[in-house]
Amino acid sequence: MTAELTRGQNHPLPGARLEIRVSAGTPVVAGATLGDEQGAVHGVEWVAHPGTPTLPGLEVSRQAAADHRLAVDLDALPDTVHRVSVLLALPAGGQGPLRFGAVAAPFVAVTGLDGDEVASYTVTGLEAESAVVALELYRRRGVWKVRAVGQGYAGGLAELLTDQKLPEAHRLAATVHEAVARGLARSVPAPPARAADADRPRQAATPAQGPDHAGATQGTPGAVPPVSPYDAQGPAGPTTPGVPGQHGAPQPYRDGPGDPAATGRPSTPTGGSPIDYSHPRRQNAAPPPPPPTAPPAEPGRTARPVAGDATGWSMEERLYNQVWGMFEDLARTTAAYRSAVDFADSRMEKELDQALSDPRSRIGGQGNAAREAARARHGELVSRAREVLDRDVAQLLAEAEVVEPALPAAFARWDNPVWHAYRVPMEIPMALRLGDLHLPDADRVRIPLLMRLPLERGLWIDSGRSASAEGSLTDSHETRRLGLETAVAHAARLLAVYPAGEFTVHVIDPAGSGAQALSPLVRSGVLAAPPAVGAAGAAEVLARLTQRVDLVQMALRGGAPDALPPGVDTSQQLLIVNDFPHGFDDRAVNQLRYLADEGPAVGVHLMMVADREDSAGYGPLLDPLWRSLLRLTPVPDDHLADPWVGHAWTYEPALVPPGSQVLHQVLTQVAAARRSWGR
16 A cells, blocks of 8 residues: 655655656756765765766656656665655756746655555645755664655755755755756656647546535545656657757757747646657647537537547647547546545445444444445445546547547557558658557547657567566567567557658667567568677677767767768667677677667667566666666556556557558568668
């Protein structure tokens, strides 16, 4: 059970290796300080922040973002450390909010490495403060606990650090804000507020309420602030400026929910997420009105859904925003249902306790009548909540039935007829479909999982044993095969949605065990070279891609992105690594981590097909690598969370139907276009 803490409460920690998840309604800087028994911070080397993100036993994010994950290994902390304070601060000098009172209350959760939540805390009561100590991990008599603190500072990060007795507090605060400003920490905006009701004619999801239940309030499941989306940071955010091979002019990062002119949408703060809803090739102008919708429904009947009824610059963007609207609607209506059921359960328990507290009513007809009445009221509340959920789910299902056939190829399933009319595109789409998401409460509704392009995070196809029912019945060899087939399907889709010559795929298969699964890529000729085998082959590919990252970084830092040596491939690069860590020595592992950290910013992306347990011999060295990748599974598994209420969604990969020739047909066209482009 998760302990929902209030200010001052503490809770024991079950283990030494933890993650601290932060969600805010706006980009924030997350850091941590190490303190002695009195809580004093002895120097700047005791502070982890975006400019210095790693300390022994502690790692924080390099970026200002609406969502963070901090890694803590209590056993690896120095013996003199007795306290770890988690700090949140609003970036200085930006166009975002200047005080926490203007945004949604930050939400902080402590979890184990398995993702199970240990304790959570919503930092309420903040007004003029721009920095806050959210919580602290502290050691007493050899036992570690977590305490909800919520101490805010109107004087910002400098005042906070001064209060922790850091001599160089003002200088370090300036260093942190400078690191954020100059790009060591990219500011990733939270999603803008949902369009108004006139924009999207869907009926709002409302919880079923009892006679004395005025709706979900703070502390109920329906009102919990958002938690970390998509297992880590979620789909990629805004377009990376200045990357060779990228379409469109370089774009600045959006200002987030405080800048309605940049998004063309309301500026009300919403739950934190690194998803950028703005179109990567448009700026500073309001989008055109949505296409005409169906006429108003007759009284008592819902309006007929229309594909593309969200705002956007094009039908592609309208469909993209509509899919995300459906995603949010299902998350919130399910939260309302679960909140109503929880309320009904707690009310019945309270009524039963009251009935049984009187010894005279414990036996006989009076007690039985009280129990039956409590159960009847419980059933009525749950039934009413289910009716509301079924109504909203039916509306979403009807919308999905008109939206799915209208999706472009990049957003569509492999069995969508749009793939049979496939032609190599002239420009990249906004996003790519990686699979489907659904909830057990509304199993019939499938929401496409769309990830923005170009990629800003690598992908990890987990070939280990899954905890799901389907995964537990699949042996390890079959799971590895399915993992590589899933990677091939994702790579083929990436190749298909990029213009000819603007996306290149490399493969490292050290043991050659993936020959059968890789055959569609090999036979069609879309790979840059045959899959690299053996330690020498892996080293050669890694060295070449590492050199490309170095060259492009130097060109960008020198202000001359076009001044690259002859022969440097400026297209987006994808490296598929199968069967990791087989065939990788320490040097190769370090190169792989370098590509995962630095590659996405300059167009080099990583797709790992691996079982994390296989790399356990490296210890915590590879933990940052796994955390930097978006984990996907080759079999259905409920490991992804939405950015609004944090439901655990079941993910299903986007696989090619058995016996279908669509993958062969698409790759054949991609290979032909690639050959024509290279002439």
